[in-house]
Amino acid sequence: MNQPVYRLRDVEKIRTKGGVSFTLRVPELTVFKGAFVSVVGPSGCGKSTLLDLLALVLDPNSWTCFTISLAGIQGTEEHDIPRLSENEAARIRRNNIGYVLQNGGLLPFLNVFENILITAELSGRRVRSQEVHTLAGTLGLSDQLSKKPQYLSGGQRQRVAVARALIHRPAIILADEPTAAVDYPTALDIRDELKHLAHGMGAAVVMVTHDQSLVREIADWEVRFDVVRESRHLTVATTRFSKADALAATSA
Amino acid sequence: MLILRLAFKDLRHDWLLSICLVLAISSIIAPLLILFGLKFGTIETLRSRLIEDPKNREIRPIVTRSYPREWFENLEESIPGVSFIVPMTRQISTTLTAINTSAGVREQLSLMATADGDPLLLENGVAVPEDGECVLTEVAARGLEASVGEIITFETRRIIQGRSESGMLTLRVAGILEERASSLKTAFVSLDVVEAVEDFKDGRAVPTYGWSGELPVAYPVFDGTLVYTPEPLTRLEEVMLINNTGFGRVDKIEGPLAGQLLGYTPHPEWSVYQVTVLSRAVTDESLQAVRNRLRGKGAVVIPWIEPLPVTLTTATKTFSAHLAALTDAATLVAPVPPAIASLEGQVILVPESAGLEPGEASLLLAVGDRTLTLPVTLIINGQGEGLVHGSASLAGTLNLLRYRDLRYDTQSASLLLSRQGYAGFRLYATTIDEVAAVQEQLEAEGITVHTARERIGEVRRLDTYMSLIFWLIAAVGVVGGISALTASLYASVERKKKELNMLRLLGLLKREIIQFPVYQGLLLSGGGLLLAGGVFLLVAGVINHLFREHLRATESLCTLSGFHFAVLVVGVFALSTLAATFAALRVTRLDPAEALRDE
Numbered sequence: 001m002n003q004p005v006y007r008l009r010d011v012e013k014i015r016t017k018g019g020v021s022f023t024l025r026v027p028e029l030t031v032f033k034g035a036f037v038s039v040v041g042p043s044g045c046g047k048s049t050l051l052d053l054l055a056l057v058l059d060p061n062s063w064t065c066f067t068i069s070l071a072g073i074q075g076t077e078e079h080d081i082p083r084l085s086e087n088e089a090a091r092i093r094r095n096n097i098g099y100v101l102q103n104g105g106l107l108p109f110l111n112v113f114e115n116i117l118i119t120a121e122l123s124g125r126r127v128r129s130q131e132v133h134t135l136a137g138t139l140g141l142s143d144q145l146s147k148k149p150q151y152l153s154g155g156q157r158q159r160v161a162v163a164r165a166l167i168h169r170p171a172i173i174l175a176d177e178p179t180a181a182v183d184y185p186t187a188l189d190i191r192d193e194l195k196h197l198a199h200g201m202g203a204a205v206v207m208v209t210h211d212q213s214l215v216r217e218i219a220d221w222e223v224r225f226d227v228v229r230e231s232r233h234l235t236v237a238t239t240r241f242s243k244a245d246a247l248a249a250t251s252a
Numbered sequence: 253m254l255i256l257r258l259a260f261k262d263l264r265h266d267w268l269l270s271i272c273l274v275l276a277i278s279s280i281i282a283p284l285l286i287l288f289g290l291k292f293g294t295i296e297t298l299r300s301r302l303i304e305d306p307k308n309r310e311i312r313p314i315v316t317r318s319y320p321r322e323w324f325e326n327l328e329e330s331i332p333g334v335s336f337i338v339p340m341t342r343q344i345s346t347t348l349t350a351i352n353t354s355a356g357v358r359e360q361l362s363l364m365a366t367a368d369g370d371p372l373l374l375e376n377g378v379a380v381p382e383d384g385e386c387v388l389t390e391v392a393a394r395g396l397e398a399s400v401g402e403i404i405t406f407e408t409r410r411i412i413q414g415r416s417e418s419g420m421l422t423l424r425v426a427g428i429l430e431e432r433a434s435s436l437k438t439a440f441v442s443l444d445v446v447e448a449v450e451d452f453k454d455g456r457a458v459p460t461y462g463w464s465g466e467l468p469v470a471y472p473v474f475d476g477t478l479v480y481t482p483e484p485l486t487r488l489e490e491v492m493l494i495n496n497t498g499f500g501r502v503d504k505i506e507g508p509l510a511g512q513l514l515g516y517t518p519h520p521e522w523s524v525y526q527v528t529v530l531s532r533a534v535t536d537e538s539l540q541a542v543r544n545r546l547r548g549k550g551a552v553v554i555p556w557i558e559p560l561p562v563t564l565t566t567a568t569k570t571f572s573a574h575l576a577a578l579t580d581a582a583t584l585v586a587p588v589p590p591a592i593a594s595l596e597g598q599v600i601l602v603p604e605s606a607g608l609e610p611g612e613a614s615l616l617l618a619v620g621d622r623t624l625t626l627p628v629t630l631i632i633n634g635q636g637e638g639l640v641h642g643s644a645s646l647a648g649t650l651n652l653l654r655y656r657d658l659r660y661d662t663q664s665a666s667l668l669l670s671r672q673g674y675a676g677f678r679l680y681a682t683t684i685d686e687v688a689a690v691q692e693q694l695e696a697e698g699i700t701v702h703t704a705r706e707r708i709g710e711v712r713r714l715d716t717y718m719s720l721i722f723w724l725i726a727a728v729g730v731v732g733g734i735s736a737l738t739a740s741l742y743a744s745v746e747r748k749k750k751e752l753n754m755l756r757l758l759g760l761l762k763r764e765i766i767q768f769p770v771y772q773g774l775l776l777s778g779g780g781l782l783l784a785g786g787v788f789l790l791v792a793g794v795i796n797h798l799f800r801e802h803l804r805a806t807e808s809l810c811t812l813s814g815f816h817f818a819v820l821v822v823g824v825f826a827l828s829t830l831a832a833t834f835a836a837l838r839v840t841r842l843d844p845a846e847a848l849r850d851e
Binding site: 055057086087090091092093094095097099101105107108109110114118119121122123148 | 254258261262264265266751754755756757758759760761762763
């Protein structure tokens with residue numbers, strides 16, 4: 001559990017849109033192997049920006065340390081993320097990262113079975129269809145496998161997205177508001193399933209949510225944001241990274 | 253392969269949209285295909301018709317004049333670009349009445365000479381008529397109610413000394429020439445027939461068809477004369493022999509040459525002179541003039557010809573020799589055998605040394621490129637010295653072959669003059685491109701001709717203008733097509749923005765991300781091409797079917813070659829690839845996550 005997957009120190013990302021500048025500062029963030037990290041904050045605080053940095057689709061503007069450690073041929077290999085080429089980043093993404101989007105992000109032209117299997121196909125990992133059926137059964141999707149995403153409910157779609165993020169057994173699962181579009185009980189179910197399945201295969205989970213209550217009980221680590229609006233045109237958000245247990249203890 | 257499969261699945265998922273795009277693409281391509289199809293079809297049809305149609309390659313003289321036989325024989329070498337030429341007689345003597353006795357129909361028509369290789373007949377699918385046959389134009393055949401295989405009687409008329417005479421001949425209809433090739437009432441026959449009709453109209457006899465009249469009997473011509481005098485002639489007397497007699501040179505002959513010239517050595521008391529022409533041979537008149545100059549001097553005058561190379565063939569033997577002239581006056585000056593008395597008509601006196609049997613033989617005479625064969629009777633006699641002899645009349649007449657074509661007519665058993673020349677001709681250039689050059693060469697020879705040059709020029713000009721207009725339309729069409737195709741594919745990639753970014757987030761490489769819309773573009777434009785090709789084939793089929801009657805078997809109004817299709821496919825695929833790549837690069841420019849959240 002003490003092996004870090006992501007290590008971030010003094011990572012800064014500046015985004016400018018319509019003359020308004022937003023700066024995300026990450027003084028310190030470490031994601032350990034198999035850990036569940038919750039990223040909580042109101043909208044516009046930089047949750048998604050942080051997640052995109054972790055998903056290797058955004059390059060930081062400055063950093064002291066920003067690495068990802070992955071199991072390679074000769075043991076663990078640490079990559080300096082900002083130095084990765086676009087294609088290297090894409091290869092790391094397809095082999096090591098599962099992504100769950102707010103609205104599923106399923107491919108509408110593939111049925112559930114194909115949607116789940118696509119990550120496996122891309123990563124080149126051999127997955128027996130039995131595995132898909134088992135995973136689908138765990139997520140209650142057994143009857144939906146041949147349907148196209150458009151015929152599924154919101155909850156089912158998110159479950160498919162979870163299955164797709166897991167089937168190729170990635171080391172990291174990034175979940176961006178995976179339960180925002182479903183009712184609370186379903187959200188809890190999906191959260192539990194994600195936690196349980198990821199834990200089962202030893203994957204680290206970084207889950208972004210605006211709902212603190214959803215992750216309070218299960219998160220190992222927590223990222224929060226201190227947002228300072230310095231002017232009309234400049235907002236700076238700084239992350240606070242802490243162990244969730246300690247946080248729970250102090251608030252209790 | 254995964255990307256191609258995903259691209260195809262996406263298209264199948266959005267099948268309605270895909271069909272719309274395929275239809276849009278094919279509706280861009282199909283009209284262009286038909287436009288180009290018509291261009292390459294009609295213009296090629298017109299052009300090949302223009303090139304192929306013998307009518308446009310035909311060249312005819314406008315003025316009537318005499319074209320000698322040699323002119324025709326040498327024409328194909330002297331004027332390049334001539335594919336066929338046949339002589340024509342005077343227009344006025346080609347008109348005659350054709351009678352279909354079985355149908356009881358008479359029709360005025362004109363004859364036209366044809367020969368092997370006549371493009372007007374062959375390129376319109378009719379064989380050249382053989383002896384005893386004719387080809388009728390469609391108009392003539394209709395007028396005569398005649399069809400192939402029927403026998404048609406031709407009647408030609410002439411008025412001789414106020415008396416109307418007619419000559420008949422019959423020919424079998426071997427073919428009918430379609431109206432497109434000639435709208436005249438014409439019978440195409442071999443040159444012999446046309447010549448015979450003209451001869452008849454000119455009052456001459458045509459033994460082949462049993463038509464009576466004058467025969468163009470050949471006459472003797474001589475290259476000189478041998479003069480034998482008891483006393484030598486004075487210089488003045490010698491000059492008198494060539495002064496205004498038609499001869500140009502006089503030589504006193506001494507020694508053995510005198511014997512070689514005649515074939516028999518003269519008695520020594522005679523002085524021998526050879527009087528010869530400078531160029532063209534002379535007739536009996538000149539000989540008579542020489543005789544007159546020598547009147548009262550006891551001179552013997554024997555006509556002389558440059559010995560003619562002849563081949564005598566009997567049933568058992570062939571013998572080559574030189575033929576000289578001999579008259580019975582020779583008996584006065586040389587030891588000529590008495591058989592000379594019977595040397596008249598087609599009798600040849602042959603020396604014993606030849607070893608020939610007396611009696612019937614055939615004589616072959618070849619002078620230059622003219623040849624002549626006639627039957628002769630051989631008399632064996634004498635100690636001749638290498639020469640065979642014929643009467644002055646026979647030898648002189650055969651000597652005419654050096655200057656004129658002769659033929660032996662068996663019916664009248666006489667040597668007749670062949671036709672010297674023709675009043676006109678019908679000529680075809682090898683291609684329309686040669687017409688102007690041939691015309692210029694003929695006109696350089698002073699022969700004014702009629703050609704289809706104006707029409708060729710007009711069609712060429714029309715072709716240029718039509719091409720210009722076509723290419724303007726086509727350019728607009730192609731530019732529009734390119735824009736529409738690019739826009740359609742671009743828009744379809746734009747619609748796939750979300751899926752593309754999703755795939756990117758799942759870890760597709762940049763190259764794979766671009767492949768996805770490129771494959772889709774190729775699939776869509778491939779479908780569009782197939783559909784457009786189908787529509788084109790259908791429309792082209794309908795067009796060609798509708799105008800089938802006006803087309804020949806190998807022609808079509810609307811057609812494209814494999815090369816055109818290949819250019820089209822390569823062009824459309826290249827364009828689709830370009831459009832899809834450009835669009836894909838644009839829609840994946842943003843961060844994938846941002847693009848996904850940007851809804």
